[in-house]
Structures are given as structure tokens and as C-alpha cells.
Amino acid sequence: MSIIAENTRRIIKERGLKIGAVGKQAGYQGKTFYNLLSGSKVITDKDIQAIARTLKVTPNELFGIDYISKEPNA
Template structure:
């Protein structure tokens, strides 16, 4: 799983958000968003920007490694 997917899922869980709501707010179908987070689709730079905007984090936060 990509670091972007791991961090996105972690932020969604920490904030008590629904993955479906984040998907829709970012302009994705829930299926497409799930595919991005489960490495069935390639996450592009535009995807990262859209996801970061909805989560209200910088794109760099999605790349952080702990």
C-alpha cells in the first residue's frame, strides 16, 4: 500500500470521517476512491491535491513517513 493511501486512511480514521463522504467531497465515486486507496488505481498528483484539500492538510502530510 502506498504511503499516500496509508496516511489518507489514517487521517480519515483519526478524524472520525466516513471514507464515502471524503470521496464525494473530493469529486470521486466511493468505488473510485476505494480503488485509489487500495492500489487498484494509480494516485496522480491531481488526486493528491484533491484529497489534501478535502482533508484540509498540505499534500506533504500525505507523504509523511513515521
Template sequence: MNTQSILSKNIRRIIDEKGLKQKAIAQECRINEKAFSNMLCNRQEIRTDNLPLIAKALDVDISELFKTD
């Protein structure tokens, strides 16, 4: 599994576990909602400069986004 797939899988998992909405996370990160959806579906690359914003919006350490287990 490549890094982008790992990131999108973990972000989706955390959103689901915490009962959050993709739209709310996208807005908090100031990422276009469609672009954020595309990122989570591996249709668009998750840029490294967005990772700290996403981790903060999800209230997790950035390392949580890279977990492979």
C-alpha cells in the first residue's frame, strides 16, 4: 500500500471513529470540500503541507495518519 492510500485510509478511519463529518474537517483545514473528498478517495494527492492541518482538525498526532496496522 502506498503512502497516499495509507493516509486516506487512516483519515477516513479517524473521521468515522470520532463521528466527524468530512465537510467539517475540510472547512476547518480550509480545503475545498470536493478536493478533500477526492483526497480521501485517492483521486487527488494529499499534499504534505495539509497534513498538519488535517491532524489538528482530527485532534490526533500526525504520526496517527501514517499508521499501517
């Protein structure tokens, strides 16, 4: 299972949501969302955007990135 799938499942569980309801809200039909979260289907950039928008999180949160330095690269 990918880190994105793991974090998506964690966020859904923490919020007391149902996987099927989140999938439907994100625009997925049938078992497509379950397949994304189980690793049976590859998660694309469009999937990340749809999931993040539905859960009201940033894509970075789905990747598990908690902090991004705001310092310019030297």
C-alpha cells in the first residue's frame, strides 16, 4: 500500500468517515476508490487532487509531508 493510500485511510478513520462515502464524494464509482486505497489501482496526480479536495487537506498531507522549509535554496 502506498503512503498516499495509508494517509488517506488514516485521515478517513480519524474523522470517522466511511471510505465508500468519501470515494463517492470524490467522484469515484463502484470499487474504484477501494482499489486505489488497496494498491490494486495506481494513484495518479488527478486522484491525489480529488482526494485532497474532498478531505480538505493539501496533497502534501497525503504524502505525509508535515513541514516545508520556506527558506530559499542557496
